[in-house]
């Protein structure tokens with residue numbers, strides 16, 4: 001049974017004094033419009049150093065920079081995990097993904113990982129009277145049973161069961177089948193003449209793959225040994241096997257346009273009521289294959305041009321909000337699900353053309369890693385009506401805390417057990433507190449945990465490889481405990497042997513968290 005009891009979960013507005021975090025809040029005649037709209041713009045694999053407002057020189061992101069100037073740029077901001085599925089799970093549920101066994105990078109035919117009885121951030125907004133939408137990359141499973149979805153019929157369990165009124169999503173990633181959009185629980189633009197079948201076990205008889213038919217890869221070829229050499233869609237081979245799709249199949253060069261236009265439509269349709277939009281771009285995940293109008297905008301090839309395409313999406317959102325006159329009372333949070341990676345499976349020349357660009361800026365490690373580059377991500381918060389512009393905050397913040405922080409904004413009463421790991425830090429998000437939370441926990445690809453405080457970083461010992469050859473990434477795995485003084489130098493010198501007392505303190509935080 002669905003968990004929602006709207007009587008128990010009513011959420012009311014905070015008193016105006018709490019809303020008015022700075023002096024210039026405006027009054028509205030229409031009561032419902034006092035509630036700010038909330039848009040989370042979640043980029044994919046965008047690194048701490050990939051935006052010009054975070055120091056990138058070889059790619060210009062004027063729209064994100066403009067957004068950044070309108071509010072607060074956070075410099076010590078973290079995703080809960082170094083890969084997509086656990087990171088997004090934590091954000092939407094307020095529960096650390098490592099508490100569950102089934103939250104690793106999901107296949108495109110994974111069952112819905114967030115179960116209908118779980119209370120999500122979208123449920124909270126919906127109960128507070130918001131129109132809610134998820135648009136773009138999903139990657140948290142669909143349907144009731146893994147591998148058993150009928151992609152030619154409405155799915156039995158979907159985002160409508162976890163608080164989203166509307167969704168237009170990619171089931172998993174651009175590099176995983178099925179390569180179609182799902183709109184409100186069914187394949188968008190479904191083509192009856194080409195029924196869809198999906199398998200992550202075996203190919204369908206007679207269907208070409210990147211492995212057996214490399215001559216069909218007219219758009220992108222896989223990098224050796226990564227395994228993106230299975231079904232071919234739009235001249236690009238993927239992870240997993242699919243058959244059919246016909247007219248419904250996406251064209252990679254149009255994905256940003258499709259996601260953006262659906263986001264703009266949702267905003268236009270709901271601009272007269274409060275809305276919550278979870279907008280997840282496909283950019284800049286692989287396969288990077290930006291629209292021709294963005295090609296050559298950087299000297300970094302598809303990876304750089306995909307950043308420009310991401311920036312365009314942000315610009316479209318900003319100008320639409322402005323045109324509709326709702327920009328001032330819209331909160332935008334722009335962030336990324338995990339750190340950057342250069343070669344993540346396709347021969348798109350990202351490595352060869354990288355030049356001096358540093359996707360994770362000054363940080364050590366990249367996507368997948370326990371080092372900061374894995375989980376420390378861009379994080380910009382704006383709300384022109386109530387947040388002072390041009391601020392930089394060093395507060396320690398994590399995406400896990402967004403749920404409870406938005407609950408503070410909404411003054412929401414949450415059901416028992418909701419968002420168990422999320423802590424309310426609204427004052428940090430609006431720039432009133434520069435310290436943030438006492439610690440954040442981060443998870444790498446191998447489920448190794450780290451504890452980050454304002455000054456320290458502890459990485460627990462593990463037996464995994466210290467280096468991921470495929471992606472050329474330092475994993476942070478080490479059989480010895482690691483301790484870094486983050487005030488002095490990022491993660492250069494392991495000083496665990498010199499500071500057993502601090503190691504012990506941070507270990508006890510982990511132990512305590514694990515035992516919850």
Ligand code: NG6
Nearest residue numbers: 083084085105173175226227344345
């Ligand atoms: C990895 C894929 C990578 C990417 C990642 C998910 C291989 C070798 N690599 O397993 O290409 O798809 O999963 O990325 O299969 S994420 O950002 O969605 O977590």
Ligand code: CA
Nearest residue numbers: 044045084337
């Ligand atoms: Ca990602």
